[in-house]
Amino acid sequence: MPRTSKVSGLFLLGVVATSALAAARITAQQPLAPGYALRDGKDTVPMYSDSQATAGQAVWTKTCSECHESKDVTGADFRTKWAGQPVFTLFEQIRTTMPDGNPGSLPKEDYAAAMAYIFKLNGLTPGAAPFTPDSVALATVKLILPPAPLSP
Numbered sequence: 001m002p003r004t005s006k007v008s009g010l011f012l013l014g015v016v017a018t019s020a021l022a023a024a025r026i027t028a029q030q031p032l033a034p035g036y037a038l039r040d041g042k043d044t045v046p047m048y049s050d051s052q053a054t055a056g057q058a059v060w061t062k063t064c065s066e067c068h069e070s071k072d073v074t075g076a077d078f079r080t081k082w083a084g085q086p087v088f089t090l091f092e093q094i095r096t097t098m099p100d101g102n103p104g105s106l107p108k109e110d111y112a113a114a115m116a117y118i119f120k121l122n123g124l125t126p127g128a129a130p131f132t133p134d135s136v137a138l139a140t141v142k143l144i145l146p147p148a149p150l151s152p
Contacts, residue, residue, distance in 0.1 A: 046127025048116035056117025088138035
């Protein structure tokens with residue numbers, strides 16, 4: 001066998017072996033649980049309670065819906081901007097810029113409830129504990145959004 005054929009054969013064997021090993025690594029990884037937030041790149045955690053999301057719906061209806069539709073916090077632009085971002089960054093963005101005419105004017109509990117409602121609208125799984133906007137605890141929690149529902 002000529003030298004170039006041996007080199008080509010070894011190269012092809014190397015590519016096949018590398019591909020097989022890479023495929024094994026990919027399938028061995030645990031998928032992220034969509035619908036949760038990811039803490040420290042390790043654990044998925046529920047971010048809000050159902051009762052808090054219900055309170056958040058009332059805040060949304062009374063305050064947020066004057067300027068926003070639910071698609072503003074569930075649509076492609078929102079998902080592109082916030083998926084994978086720290087949860088606290090989103091909370092601070094809302095708290096410091098909303099409502100439009102009087103930013104920061106709502107009680108912190110109302111902002112937290114509105115966040116819970118936004119989580120629910122995006123299909124995040126609720127838990128037993130309510131959303132607590134603790135900057136230290138939430139600094140390492142990233143938002144993992146489930147796939148967007150298909151449009152009809």
